[in-house]
Amino acid sequence: MQYSGFRVIAEGLFGNRGWKPAWRDPTPKPAYDAIIIGGGGHGLSTAYYLAKNHGLTNIAVLEKGWIGSGNIGRNTTIVRANYFLPGNSEFYSHSLKLWEGLEADLNYNVMHSQRGLINLFHSDGQRDAFARRGNAMVNQGDDAELLDREGVRAHLPYLDFEQTRFPIYGGLLHRRGGTARHDAVAWGYARAADRRGVDLIQNCEVTGIDIENGRVTGVQTTRGAIRAKKVGIVVAGRSSQVAAMAGLRLPIESHILQAFVTEGLKPVIDHVISFGMGHFYISQSDKGGLVFGGDLDFYASYAARGNLPMVEHVMEAGMTLMPMIGRAKLLRSWGGIMDMSPDGSPIIDKTPVDGLYLDCGWNYGGFKAVPASGWTMAHLMATDQPHEVARRFRLNRFATGHLLDEEGTGSQHNLH
Amino acid sequence: MRLTCPLCGPRDRREFYYYGAADYLNRPAGGDPAEWDAYLHLRDNPAGQTRDLWYHETGCAQWLLVTRDTVTHSISDVALVAAGGASGGGIAAKVKPEGSA
Ligand SMILES: Cc1cc2nc3c(=O)[nH]c(=O)nc-3n(C[C@H](O)[C@H](O)[C@H](O)COP(=O)(O)OP(=O)(O)OC[C@H]3O[C@@H](n4cnc5c(N)ncnc54)[C@H](O)[C@@H]3O)c2cc1C
Ligand SMILES: [Zn+2]
Numbered sequence: 001m002q003y004s005g006f007r008v009i010a011e012g013l014f015g016n017r018g019w020k021p022a023w024r025d026p027t028p029k030p031a032y033d034a035i036i037i038g039g040g041g042h043g044l045s046t047a048y049y050l051a052k053n054h055g056l057t058n059i060a061v062l063e064k065g066w067i068g069s070g071n072i073g074r075n076t077t078i079v080r081a082n083y084f085l086p087g088n089s090e091f092y093s094h095s096l097k098l099w100e101g102l103e104a105d106l107n108y109n110v111m112h113s114q115r116g117l118i119n120l121f122h123s124d125g126q127r128d129a130f131a132r133r134g135n136a137m138v139n140q141g142d143d144a145e146l147l148d149r150e151g152v153r154a155h156l157p158y159l160d161f162e163q164t165r166f167p168i169y170g171g172l173l174h175r176r177g178g179t180a181r182h183d184a185v186a187w188g189y190a191r192a193a194d195r196r197g198v199d200l201i202q203n204c205e206v207t208g209i210d211i212e213n214g215r216v217t218g219v220q221t222t223r224g225a226i227r228a229k230k231v232g233i234v235v236a237g238r239s240s241q242v243a244a245m246a247g248l249r250l251p252i253e254s255h256i257l258q259a260f261v262t263e264g265l266k267p268v269i270d271h272v273i274s275f276g277m278g279h280f281y282i283s284q285s286d287k288g289g290l291v292f293g294g295d296l297d298f299y300a301s302y303a304a305r306g307n308l309p310m311v312e313h314v315m316e317a318g319m320t321l322m323p324m325i326g327r328a329k330l331l332r333s334w335g336g337i338m339d340m341s342p343d344g345s346p347i348i349d350k351t352p353v354d355g356l357y358l359d360c361g362w363n364y365g366g367f368k369a370v371p372a373s374g375w376t377m378a379h380l381m382a383t384d385q386p387h388e389v390a391r392r393f394r395l396n397r398f399a400t401g402h403l404l405d406e407e408g409t410g411s412q413h414n415l416h
Numbered sequence: 417m418r419l420t421c422p423l424c425g426p427r428d429r430r431e432f433y434y435y436g437a438a439d440y441l442n443r444p445a446g447g448d449p450a451e452w453d454a455y456l457h458l459r460d461n462p463a464g465q466t467r468d469l470w471y472h473e474t475g476c477a478q479w480l481l482v483t484r485d486t487v488t489h490s491i492s493d494v495a496l497v498a499a500g501g502a503s504g505g506g507i508a509a510k511v512k513p514e515g516s517a
Contacts, residue, residue, distance in 0.1 A: 240459065240462075244460075250461070253436065299434040299468070300437070300466060302463040
């Protein structure tokens, strides 16, 4: 069923009785040409582009819970292309371009809103660093404008510019940055993949990976064994466990990241604001809630909830930056399990097992990467060659020293 | 979350700095790149019981080897690294990261 404005009106006139489920609920077949483990944003987009770009439609996505139950439904929805290092820069640039055509491509409203992202800086040294980053973004073909303090004030008059600890010197404005509705991205890719014949199999946990003579032959699941010549592991925070089923030990440590939302308010914050020095960022959802977050809880964890010290820290940072939000009531907080890599950059690569591919290490920036990750992972799985814009996301780069350490914080997993 | 430091008793999580898995105690003696890769990057990353290193930053300034559950956050053991909670000698100096002192 094609979605359109006309359809919404027509359905409205006839009691909305004509809508159909957005995707099928198939029983697993005994064998597929390819299997994707993990029905998060990256798994779904990989399946979609395998079908769309490479004509592979006899494929299945195996999800242990339901579509949208993982980080794809837990993130703070920021979409941007403001990376600095070659390797990251072209990848996120490609992703943002895909975002810009995504709704038409998927025939789904993902509420992509390019409302502009402002990264604040608080010293001369930081200004230089942001000027350099902005130049790298412009050289990549993306947009960046360096704002001085008055330039920031014109956009964000409500910030506390004179706070003594981090007085605001200016900001880097990335106008094409913004947000999107996270669940809608999962649902849009799920529906679009299903329409191309992909089987989305929920409540199906992969419990083993079958390997014969160094080659993958299929997977064991809670819904039986399924054979496939190609298998992609796309399970974000659970990457270490699933890779261990194939005897692999990954450069990943899983950490908890929390986020928060207030009650719905009238529009007060038009942009996405990032206050890096305070570990705080914020935007306002289309429902009116202020959506904000901070840094990791900092210790390895698989609990999808955090601890109070980080809650307190994030609230303090928010109050430092914009005291006006102090009277808003917090509605909910939650956590997601982040696959932290030792350089903060992802891995999209083959594994030492033939036919087994890996897409992980998204740290806390994998939402914006959903389109390009699927695009390049599908290319890798279909052609056995890394895609041009993801060619540096190698699994062995840690051993060879070709790190992509965007923040320059060294090889400690929780510092990225 | 609280950790019971062997020297200071039960203390709030905010007094401690988390470094990483206990793998950091097995610093390679030689120059084998594969060993260094394992030491710096590769992790078991278990969902369940784990052992990792914490530094009692605003307490006794000792490195601690903590045994805990990554799913429930319950802590079953806290030992002093310097008292032999780990392999090799002089460990405390080895595991001290930059900027944590
Ligand atoms: C609080 C928070 C805020 C964030 N904010 C941002 C942001 O503003 N911008 C941004 O770009 N990124 C952000 N992120 C990061 C982003 O959400 C993740 O990097 C990204 O969603 C991870 O990829 P995914 O969508 O495929 O993961 P997931 O949705 O977690 O998908 C992985 C799936 O694999 C399934 N799975 C696991 N094990 C198995 C198994 N054995 N068998 C079958 N299925 C299995 C899981 O159930 C899960 O559904 C944030 C994350 C969090 C938690
Ligand atoms: Zn102590």
